[in-house]
Amino acid sequence: MNRPMARGLRTAVALACAVWLGGCAVGPDYARPAxxxxxxxxxxxxxxxxxxxxxxxxxxxxxxxxxxxxxxxxxxxxxxxxxxxxxxxxxxxxxxxxxxxxxxxxxxxxxxxxxFFYPTVQASYSPARTKIAGNLGGNSPGVQGNGTVISTTANPSAQEGGTAPFNAPVIYNFHTAQLTVGYTPDVxxxxxxxxxxxxxxxxxxxxxxxxxxxxxxxxxxxxxxxxxxxxxxxxxxxxxxxxxxxxxxxxxxxxxxxxxxxxxxxxxxxxxxxxxxxxxxxxxxxxxxxxxxxxxxxxxxxxxxxxxxxxxxxxxxxxxxxxxxxxxxxxxxxxxxxxxxxxxxxxxxxxxxxxxxPQFSIDATWGGAASQFSQMFLNSGRFFSLTGNIAQPLFxxxxxxxxxxxxxxxxxxxxxxxxxxxxxxxxxxxxxxxxxxxxxxxxxxxxxxxxxxxxxxxxxxxxxxxxxxxxxxxxxxxxxxxxxxxxxxxxxxxxxxxxxxxxxxxxxxxxxxxxxxxxxx
Missing domain, CATH: 1.20.1600.10 (Outer membrane efflux proteins (OEP))
Structure with missing residues (x-):
């Protein structure tokens, strides 16, 4: 886990704990009926x-x-x-x-x-083999960390004087592994x-x-x-x-x-x-x-x-x-x-x-993605996200x-x-x-x-x-x-x-x- 991600998670956890500890339980406290x-x-x-x-x-x-x-x-x-x-x-x-x-x-x-008082932690690994049609062009993953390129083939168009085939599909393997953490503070x-x-x-x-x-x-x-x-x-x-x-x-x-x-x-x-x-x-x-x-x-x-x-x-x-x-x-x-x-x-x-x-939630994701399994967690394959959410019913x-x-x-x-x-x-x-x-x-x-x-x-x-x-x-x-x-x-x-x-x-x-x-x- 890189330093920005670690600092972000620590900040999020500290904030969640502060909110949880400072929160109150709304509604009446129980009292035995007289x-x-x-x-x-x-x-x-x-x-x-x-x-x-x-x-x-x-x-x-x-x-x-x-x-x-x-x-x-x-x-x-x-x-x-x-x-x-x-x-x-x-x-x-x-x-x-x-x-x-x-x-x-x-x-x-x-x-x-x-x-529900505790965060949920989930690990996932998704291997995939994909064929992208040449007509989809730029939807391919692109340059990988090892210098290889996963991309459809694009030849000169007919207007540019090219001849068929104008494009070609690409078939590739791709590995994605990630750790997802979700937490809902009981504010x-x-x-x-x-x-x-x-x-x-x-x-x-x-x-x-x-x-x-x-x-x-x-x-x-x-x-x-x-x-x-x-x-x-x-x-x-x-x-x-x-x-x-x-x-x-x-x-x-x-x-x-x-x-x-x-x-x-x-x-x-x-x-x-x-x-x-x-x-x-x-x-x-x-x-x-x-x-x-x-x-x-x-x-x-x-x-x-x-x-x-x-x-x-x-x-x-x-x-x-x-x-x-x-x-x-x-x-x-x-x-x-x-x-x-x-x-x-x-x-x-x-x-x-x-x-x-208002309902509060915090979601964090950290993982790696690459065309080769061994390269998922190289610097070029790592990714993360940290998202906070506040929802209030209006109508x-x-x-x-x-x-x-x-x-x-x-x-x-x-x-x-x-x-x-x-x-x-x-x-x-x-x-x-x-x-x-x-x-x-x-x-x-x-x-x-x-x-x-x-x-x-x-x-x-x-x-x-x-x-x-x-x-x-x-x-x-x-x-x-x-x-x-x-x-x-x-x-x-x-x-x-x-x-x-x-x-x-x-x-x-x-x-x-x-x-x-x-x-x-």
Missing amino acids: LAASEGFSPKPLPEVTASAPVAAGGAQRFVRTQDIQAEWWKLFQSKALDAVIEKAFAANPTVESAQAALRIAQENVRAQRG FGGNRRQVEALEAQATYQQLQLEATYLTLAANVAAAAIQEALLRQQIASTREIVELNTQSVALLNRQLKAGYASRLDLALQENALAQASQLLPPLEKQFEQNRNLLRALTGGVQDVELPQTFDLASLQLPESLPLSLPSQVVAQRPDVRAAEEQVHAASAQVGVAIAARL DAGVLKSRQRAAEEALKQAQAQYRATAITAFQNVADTLQAIHSDARALRAAVELERTSRTSMELIGRQLSKGYVDRLALLTAQQNHHQATMALAQAQAARLGDTAALFQALGGGWWNRVAQASPGE
């Missing part, structure tokens, strides 16, 4: 301890404001089967793989956009804002991945609890069907012996039919729930999932975290993701503004201005969506807290109902054996006890489900994951 001040999740303080009942999943639960949420919150249910199914879901569910790919895409887009920060927007999108995808893990774990936990409930209800229903079947057989024998009436038998057969009718819907729900678990774990439907669940295998956590609203905003992946969308929209306003301002029919306005409205939309997401999150936590307290009281009432209905059924059975009541009274008592047993199982499952829902509503503890690694990775 939310209404809030210190709790209900107008009146909720009790710190729930009601309790002397039954499985009936213990009192205490809320602790200072308690953090562990990343693997589902392990608090102390079920190895649940741990194994959630781990399998993390490893095999395709929604996780999709979310991971989306994150990698966003990260690569950030890296690609950062590349007004348009590229910086674009990188800022893409970084926000990458963070958004990271939070979407965390939300995928959280939702998947919560769905598996909910399906496991539902299976435990259905197992209990199916077992209770089969028990009442078996009892009714035995009673029908007994009454048939008594009817033949003359100790029972046909009305008693008809009533008992009707009770058997009613109990049997309850069983198929429960079995259908159970099988569909097993199908759901296989799907959540990324499995096929013709391979059985080895893990099973019942209410006795799931322990109710006694201590529950209770975050402040300000912590929920910082913890929940969906709220954080909505905030990153606001950040990206804010940066896009700056991108739109920068597009309306575009309002295109850029409208794009800026659209970006500003998109920012307002993202801010409103963020506030809506936060409000929904607060409602979600409030609903779950109310459900935890209400379902704890409901379980206590269900335990009492089951106890009294069982006692009533036993007493009426004794009275029937002595002839003090008819069989209809016993059938009614049995039906009431069966309904109470089903309600008790439902109340137990509700408490377990409420607890899982609270962990999900508070964000799931993803920020406490060991070594900052996502599960399944």
